[in-house]
Amino acid sequence: MTSRRALLKQREMHWTISRLSHEILEKNRGIDNLAIVGIRTRGAHLAKRVVREMEKIEGHQVPLGIVDITLYRDDLQAIGPQPVIRGTDIPFDVEEKVIVLVDDVLYTGRTVRAAIDEIIDFGRPRRIWLAVLVDRGHRELPIAADFVGETVPTAENEKVDVLVEEEDGEDAVYIQEMKP
């Protein structure tokens, strides 16, 4: 059996998302020019919540997009059969926008690299910030998050699972040790 401990429970996860939303608004001085882009799958759900949170605070909706990085992965050759394309949907012009990329866990940084490449293919944003719920370290690329929910030192054989109501039926973050 693997051992599993909770890093964030439901209420803590909600507070964290709320704090991240406030921090983003503070840094951008409001919602002007702002757009949120979630990375499929769980980053997209978190991005929707950030947009909802911002609407509560500011009273206006911030544009929301979703990226699916399948076509931009750097390990297609290595993993053989290619993973699934589920579609990218960026329904606004990214030109000159301040884009906040949202993902659940920041780990090697490769997913973020792919997402940045994909967004840039839609145009030239003013800037791209990165917001993540959990930063677990072990970067393989020079990438850092601008907004972090929790920083957790982890071992390579540990797994960080962010669960969201929409996909998993519960909101929580767990750390699990994987037995070799």
Place this chain on the structure above:
Amino acid sequence: MKLARKDLLGLEGLSREEIELLLGAAESFKDVLKRKIPKVPTLRGKTAVNLFFEASTRTRVSFELAEKRLSADSVSVSAKMSSHEKGETLLDTVRNLQAMKMDFVVIRHGSSGAPHFLASRIDASVINAGDGAHEHPTQGLLDIFTMRERFGGLDGLRVAIVGDILHSRVARSNIFGLRTLGAKVVLSGPPTFIPPGVEELGVQVEPVFDRAIEDADVVMVLRIQKERQDGNFFPSLREYAIQYGLNRARAAKLKDRCLVMHPGPINRGVEIEPQVADGPRSVILDQVTNGVAVRMAVIYLLSGGEVEHGLVS
């Protein structure tokens, strides 16, 4: 879901699921083509060769673009510029190409079955870009994609295919694909152009053109292929135009939402009047646009790509 095939040789024998998988992936790639930078890095490091033993503008450019939009490297060879002229056999040509590590061979050839011959002899994926009067599967797929885009589904759709059915690989690929997806296919044209026994493919033959198109949802007009006519199939182009040409008077009587399609190149004033080819029912240029997305889907899926069912947006 993934396409468990090495090659795409025809639409005959493809299951409904396989065709729908290809069409679904093509939708994703159509979105990619609308981006500011309409290119994805997916197939970096893969190499394609386009071998065209017959003339082609549209299909060849469409394949080349599809390969480039997926970031594959590609080279194109046309028969006149190749060692074929020096007497090299098809198999030797392709073996040499394979020695240079090709992953995909896109082939158009005047002989039916040429792509099948290669597919069983080389490791690279073979894509049929038209073989003799046999099949042209990517054209069939892009036609079906264009219909599906307008009508949502193909079940029960009435598609009239008109003209030189006998020499048409486009007609054959469409018949296989459309029948698999549940559309009704009506063929019309001079009796010399209707292959005997074609009803066995599950299609209806209606020699009277006006009757064939009267309640069609799609009228697909085929080109009169002057280069393939060694016999006298009809008295004159003028007479053909009068009897089987889609002119303004006929187009005016079509159903409200009926689409006019043509695989190109068009002979204006022969099988179709210019005003109809450029008219509001015509989706001829949409077919060409969709061709690139469909070919990207074919190449992506043959290289092992997957599409999650129902989530392609």
